Amino acid sequence: MENILPFHAASLHPPAMPDPEATTSRRRADWVLLDSVAYIADRPNGTTAQGFTDAGQAVQVSFWLADPPALSHLCVHCPGLKESDFAEVPTIVCSEKDIAIFKIHFSDGPNINVVHRGKHLYFVYKAHHEDPLLDPLRVPSPLCFGNDVFGLLPSIYGEGAFHIAVLRQRLPAKGEYDLHTFSSKTSTWSTRLAQLAPGANGEFLCHKAHKVIIVDGNTLGFVDLWDGIICCRVDDESPVLTLHHIWLPLPMHINRGMFNCASGIRDVICINGVIKFVEIANRTRPVLCEQSNDLSQNSIQHDSDLAKLANNVGDTKDAYAYDGWVAITWNRRAGSDHWIRDCEVDVNDVTVSDQRHLALPPHLSSGHSGKLAGLSKNLIVSAPTFDLQDGDIVYLMCRLETMDETACVLAINTREKTVEDLSFPTERNLYFHRTYCPYALSKHMNMAPRNRKVPCRFKERDYAKTVPNDTTILVHGFDNFVNEAQLMNVFKLFGELSGLNILTNQQASVQYVDRSCAVKAMNIMNGYKLGGKKVAISWGSNTRDKQPLQPLQAHANQCNGDADGYSQSHGYYHMQLKPTMPSNSSSSSVHQNVCGNKRMKLNVGT
Numbered sequence: 090m091e092n093i094l095p096f097h098a099a100s101l102h103p104p105a106m107p108d109p110e111a112t113t114s115r116r117r118a119d120w121v122l123l124d125s126v127a128y129i130a131d132r133p134n135g136t137t138a139q140g141f142t143d144a145g146q147a148v149q150v151s152f153w154l155a156d157p158p159a160l161s162h163l164c165v166h167c168p169g170l171k172e173s174d175f176a177e178v179p180t181i182v183c184s185e186k187d188i189a190i191f192k193i194h195f196s197d198g199p200n201i202n203v204v205h206r207g208k209h210l211y212f213v214y215k216a217h218h219e220d221p222l223l224d225p226l227r228v229p230s231p232l233c234f235g236n237d238v239f240g241l242l243p244s245i246y247g248e249g250a251f252h253i254a255v256l257r258q259r260l261p262a263k264g265e266y267d268l269h270t271f272s273s274k275t276s277t278w279s280t281r282l283a284q285l286a287p288g289a290n291g292e293f294l295c296h297k298a299h300k301v302i303i304v305d306g307n308t309l310g311f312v313d314l315w316d317g318i319i320c321c322r323v324d325d326e327s328p329v330l331t332l333h334h335i336w337l338p339l340p341m342h343i344n345r346g347m348f349n350c351a352s353g354i355r356d357v358i359c360i361n362g363v364i365k366f367v368e369i370a371n372r373t374r375p376v377l378c379e380q381s382n383d384l385s386q387n388s389i390q391h392d393s394d395l396a397k398l399a400n401n402v403g404d405t406k407d408a409y410a411y412d413g414w415v416a417i418t419w420n421r422r423a424g425s426d427h428w429i430r431d432c433e434v435d436v437n438d439v440t441v442s443d444q445r446h447l448a449l450p451p452h453l454s455s456g457h458s459g460k461l462a463g464l465s466k467n468l469i470v471s472a473p474t475f476d477l478q479d480g481d482i483v484y485l486m487c488r489l490e491t492m493d494e495t496a497c498v499l500a501i502n503t504r505e506k507t508v509e510d511l512s513f514p515t516e517r518n519l520y521f522h523r524t525y526c527p528y529a530l531s532k533h534m535n536m537a538p539r540n541r542k543v544p545c546r547f548k549e550r551d552y553a554k555t556v557p558n559d560t561t562i563l564v565h566g567f568d569n570f571v572n573e574a575q576l577m578n579v580f581k582l583f584g585e586l587s588g589l590n591i592l593t594n595q596q597a598s599v600q601y602v603d604r605s606c607a608v609k610a611m612n613i614m615n616g617y618k619l620g621g622k623k624v625a626i627s628w629g630s631n632t633r634d635k636q637p638l639q640p641l642q643a644h645a646n647q648c649n650g651d652a653d654g655y656s657q658s659h660g661y662y663h664m665q666l667k668p669t670m671p672s673n674s675s676s677s678s679v680h681q682n683v684c685g686n687k688r689m690k691l692n693v694g695t
Contacts, residue, residue, distance in 0.1 A: 094173060100128055101172055103130050103132060106155060119531065123525060123526060123528045127150075127191065128178075131149070134153065135534075141225075144205060145609065157500065159498075175194065176194040182238075189216070190213055195207065238298040238311070240301035251273050268282075268283040281330055283329070283330040285331075298311040298313055305423060307323065308320050314337070315337075317335050318335040319332050338366060341415075343372065353472055354370065355368050363480070364420065365475060366420070367475065369485065370416075374410055414470045416503060418483070419431055439501065439506050464499075468488070474526070562598075563598055565624060568595070579614075580614070585602040600629075
């Protein structure tokens with residue numbers, strides 16, 4: 090019996106994209122429209138980064154980029170897992186500059202390590218032309234964010250630092266919120282009380298953030314597309330934070346009474362200190378029934394006709410047909426107290442003047458002849474999305490029927506009332522829900538493939554053929570400041586160690602109880618950064634080491650504290666080991682404890 094996937098089968102088949110090597114000769118756009126719903130597929134390129142979960146499960150991600158309005162997408166691959174091991178498709182949570190946060194939701198199937206079953210795991214992707222990185226983002230218990238919207242605020246001082254923020258309302262209290270923040274400098278989460286400023290507009294009961302924008306250099310705006318924007322200075326160190334509320338314009342008359350799918354008709358963005366807002370509305374017109382179908386006017390009424398229309402007796406509602414759409418944009422300064430109406434676009438006024446788009450498909454064109462063509466009034470539009478650089482351009486998803494699985498994306502210049510571009514995405518979409526968002530990652534990326542294998546400066550000694558039971562690997566090329574305790578806490582992630590010893594010339598001998606653990610460590614750690622340098626892994630011998638391997642307890646006594654886990658900061662992991670360490674750690678129950686207050690640089694990426 091075929092397994093039933095909990096998501097659209099198209100999520101296993103990413104769309105065809107241009108050859109990465111063919112795209113290196115031209116300048117790519119500084120931003121892309123990225124499908125926030127990833128694909129589960131193994132499609133590596135030059136953007137690929139690799140990391141692993143706390144239980145040792147490898148995770149590989151790759152971005153495939155296309156110029157707007159074509160959609161870019163993310164591919165996620167977890168070697169050894171099946172499609173059914175995912176409870177849902179991985180999704181992009183947020184992105185700013187060269188950083189992206191995405192999450193994976195594993196199922197509770199037998200292939201999933203018990204540590205990860207049914208949980209949301211978060212990862213931080215750091216884009217770079219040469220060496221992208223992928224690190225886990227740990228969310229400590231009892232925090233559980235599920236589908237909460239994340240805000241990402243890169244440091245205005247650079248250096249790769251960033252804050253993550255999640256705003257949750259305290260119910261039933263009015264105007265009180267919990268702000269959960271993560272700092273990459275300290276690698277810790279903190280929670281503070283946040284309150285609306287005295288006299289703030291709105292005694293609203295519920296603020297549900299649909300997206301988060303950066304209002305200025307250090308302020309995030311949590312946007313409820315029906316209600317308004319709650320602004321918060323994330324770097325404010327006050328024990329109680331003050332929040333400021335900005336109302337959004339009232340819905341158009343056609344949209345009043347709608348309380349779902351806000352992202353299907355509204356969008357907000359902030360460009361150079363100007364907050365821009367757009368709303369679209371699909372018009373309808375009543376369609377009268379044909380006279381031949383109105384049996385009430387017939388002098389003879391047959392039973393067969395009455396039976397067909399029995400369910401419609403007493404239904405006096407008119408039928409409706411779509412009659413085009415209208416879009417209105419507004420703007421205001423962040424510190425202003427009012428909105429200014431900017432542009433209004435009616436589908437009847439939109440022209441297609443670009444020669445590339447004159448030959449529109451029949452279902453898009455109004456059929457006008459000549460140098461200027463128009464758009465069809467029968468199109469249903471949804472998911473308006475602002476251009477990141479030009480606030481006059483809005484992207485719209487268009488389809489002929491409400492439930493069509495195929496759609497196109499139009500770029501509309503709201504000021505000039507023209508079609509700037511169009512693209513035909515894949516069949517996978519969520520109807521009126523917005524699944525694509527503008528991201529500026531692309532200018533930090535290069536899809537062209539590169540040789541990721543780190544050259545080994547040592548001749549690899551393959552003792553596997555002569556001594557098949559060897560469980561020792563040699564680690565070459567780590568930094569001088571890395572000590573034995575720190576190495577131990579990294580390599581024990583892959584299984585139970587029987588000993589470890591640092592040799593000469595920045596080499597270390599790591600011996601496992603089981604050979605399969607040594608194989609796993611070699612496959613994953615070869616080429617990763619340990620300290621500031623990439624290491625090479627080769628086979629050692631259980632009998633060739635000149636120095637005796639140090640017992641594990643000797644290293645444990647060098648460490649203080651009892652904190653589990655390690656946290657990342659600027660590519661460093663603050664690691665602390667328990668004084669008493671169990672002797673039977675395994676890859677299925679990993680204690681990721683690391684040493685002391687010292688730092689060890691472990692960049693989990695290629």
